[in-house]
Amino acid sequence: MKKILITGALGQIGSELVLKLREEYGKDNVIATDIRETDSPVVTEGIFELLNVMDYEKMLELAKKYEVDTIMHLAALLSATAEAKPLLAWNLNMGGLVNALEVARECNLQFFTPSSIGAFGPSTPKDQTPQDTIQRPTTMYGVNKVAGELLCDYYYEKFGVDTRGVRFPGLISYVAPPGGGTTDYAVEIYYEAWKNGRYTSYIAEGTYMDMMYMPDALQAIVDLMEADPTKLKHRNAFNVTAMSFEPEQIAASIKKVIPGFEMDYHVDPVRQTIANSWPNSIDATAAKEEWGFHATYDLDKMTEDMLEKLKVKLG
Numbered sequence: 001m002k003k004i005l006i007t008g009a010l011g012q013i014g015s016e017l018v019l020k021l022r023e024e025y026g027k028d029n030v031i032a033t034d035i036r037e038t039d040s041p042v043v044t045e046g047i048f049e050l051l052n053v054m055d056y057e058k059m060l061e062l063a064k065k066y067e068v069d070t071i072m073h074l075a076a077l078l079s080a081t082a083e084a085k086p087l088l089a090w091n092l093n094m095g096g097l098v099n100a101l102e103v104a105r106e107c108n109l110q111f112f113t114p115s116s117i118g119a120f121g122p123s124t125p126k127d128q129t130p131q132d133t134i135q136r137p138t139t140m141y142g143v144n145k146v147a148g149e150l151l152c153d154y155y156y157e158k159f160g161v162d163t164r165g166v167r168f169p170g171l172i173s174y175v176a177p178p179g180g181g182t183t184d185y186a187v188e189i190y191y192e193a194w195k196n197g198r199y200t201s202y203i204a205e206g207t208y209m210d211m212m213y214m215p216d217a218l219q220a221i222v223d224l225m226e227a228d229p230t231k232l233k234h235r236n237a238f239n240v241t242a243m244s245f246e247p248e249q250i251a252a253s254i255k256k257v258i259p260g261f262e263m264d265y266h267v268d269p270v271r272q273t274i275a276n277s278w279p280n281s282i283d284a285t286a287a288k289e290e291w292g293f294h295a296t297y298d299l300d301k302m303t304e305d306m307l308e309k310l311k312v313k314l315g
């Protein structure tokens with residue numbers, strides 16, 4: 001991994017991954033792309049190109065122009081948006097992925113794309129969900145993610161493309177807001193804690209989901225991409241996780257820093273149904289054994305850092 005093209009660079013993961021990669025691999029070796037332009041440092045402080053991932057020719061042209069050796073495909077709709085616009089999600093999530101895989105095949109690139117806990121479904125074992133298990137998701141996002149995992153395996157087996165990926169849990173960060181995910185409550189809650197001292201959760205009490213703080217997620221991507229390929233047995237869908245909690249627990253963690261913080265509930269049936277179909281906790285043993293995955297933030301450590309950073313950000 002020496003020169004990297006990134007799609008969806010202005011999304012939740014991209015906004016931070018681009019900056020980390022520029023630092024580690026050099027400014028001129030990271031080509032950030034997105035369908036829109038903003039005043040983010042992703043656009044203003046390094047190489048940036050407009051790219052709609054549905055445009056295969058342009059993606060190929062950019063890969064050739066910059067002579068990249070790696071593509072990281074991040075552009076996708078998240079679970080709740082995908083549920084609201086299932087056909088668009090199918091077209092964009094699968095169309096974008098197959099275009100990125102084709103560019104990787106054509107140019108012989110190393111390839112990364114994230115899968116998700118959304119790739120599991122109601123018939124998946126809920127606690128300590130194993131690496132290899134039943135995957136019959138009931139959301140369009142989940143259907144996309146399972147198909148994506150299989151497609152990435154296929155490109156490796158059939159064409160020898162060096163595809164790699166993880167199943168991310170809910171990602172929490174103070175930099176770019178997530179858009180349209182089910183786990184987003186665990187980001188919103190920190191903003192609302194400073195702004196209003198209270199939060200109304202759209203996820204019900206007692207709903208456990210896996211989560212991870214963004215610095216751990218970014219490190220996991222780099223570690224997996226740098227891992228010795230001969231050690232990888234799974235390649236495209238490594239379970240990774242840092243913590244699992246229910247809304248009450250994140251509220252309790254915030255209370256340790258902001259004692260007056262309060263939370264109540266107004267459950268959104270769509271996102272609650274999605275959350276109910278996902279695991280309570282997942283087993284990341286394969287990622288630990290095959291490429292040394294580890295997370296450094298637990299719930300309280302993340303809460304302290306989030307609230308500290310947001311205090312500055314929100315003034």
Ligand code: SER
Pocket residue numbers: 078079080115116117118141168169170171180181182183184
């Ligand atoms: N955070 C994502 C979502 O909620 C899960 O991959 O959609």
